[in-house]
Amino acid sequence: MRVLLVEDNKLLAQGIVMSLAKSGIQVDHLASYNQAQIALENEDFSAIILDLSLPDGNGADLLKQWRKNGISLPIIVLTANTDFDTRLMCLDIGADDYLSKPFDVRELIARLKAIIRRQHGLDNNQFSYGALNIDFARCEVHFRDELVSLSRREYQLLLEFAQSAGRVLTRNQLEQLTYGWDEVGSNSIEVHIHHLRKKTATELIKTVRGIGYILTETV
Known part of the structure; x- marks a missing residue:
């Protein structure tokens, strides 16, 4: 399983990469909006973990662009914003799941595996x-x-x-x-x-x- 992580917080990204690797998940880490824009052109991923607050753009705009372009990969959104409207907005524009910072990486891994199971029709045991x-x-x-x-x-x-x-x-x-x-x-x-x-x-x-x-x- 190969996952794209778009997160500008280096310390958080390192922790996610290490934890996912221990669970057998390969992670490609990018830290900017512009890098993420072209990441899916030539690479193959099972899912995307996307931070909303990027230094050179809004992750929500990137999510909308991906969905508009027909990219159907499972996407989990990460954000420091905990209000209900933000969560609802993320789900409305195409996120499959949502986690508010700070979070336990074990929960991220569990949610990631769950949305990939659903994507591949593995959710009914x-x-x-x-x-x-x-x-x-x-x-x-x-x-x-x-x-x-x-x-x-x-x-x-x-x-x-x-x-x-x-x-x-x-x-x-x-x-x-x-x-x-x-x-x-x-x-x-x-x-x-x-x-x-x-x-x-x-x-x-x-x-x-x-x-x-x-x-x-x-x-």
């Missing part, structure tokens, strides 16, 4: 993609109607692919996910993907040479 079915409530995986027994790490990795179904996950993004795993080695990602393929189908997770991997809609 079920995920179906081709022959793959995941029941989040029971932590069960079925492939071609057969129950698949996965280790905790394999399950975590598969969830990451599910959240990015149909999109390439780079090796760097997957390394961010495995950050802090006790058993991580130089080939840890390949080992877990090998096990997932062996337990499902080789073609379920396709290698994109020189870039990373992608979950395919295998039948």
Whole structure:
């Protein structure tokens, strides 16, 4: 999972980047309106965290511009303004969620994961993609109607692919996910993907040479 953070407060941004990295989320940090304007032209993100008060522009204007241009990525707005009218305005112009400063980064992570689940249709405790079915409530995986027994790490990795179904996950993004795993080695990602393929189908997770991997809609 890769997220764009637009925040001019360096200390706050550093804390967010570090906390999200520990949760396996890669963050690209930008500190200005102008940088953020062009950030989505050539880059691929799962969600955006946007501060309203930027040094060279208003984050609300940026949000409106993105929505006008057809950008449908989930967006969480951050602001020091706590009044109801500001919150209502953010939601009206296209924000998916809203957090008032100061906030606990753990809440930001929880909200971020929730809006991404909704974006990918994962919010009903079920995920179906081709022959793959995941029941989040029971932590069960079925492939071609057969129950698949996965280790905790394999399950975590598969969830990451599910959240990015149909999109390439780079090796760097997957390394961010495995950050802090006790058993991580130089080939840890390949080992877990090998096990997932062996337990499902080789073609379920396709290698994109020189870039990373992608979950395919295998039948």
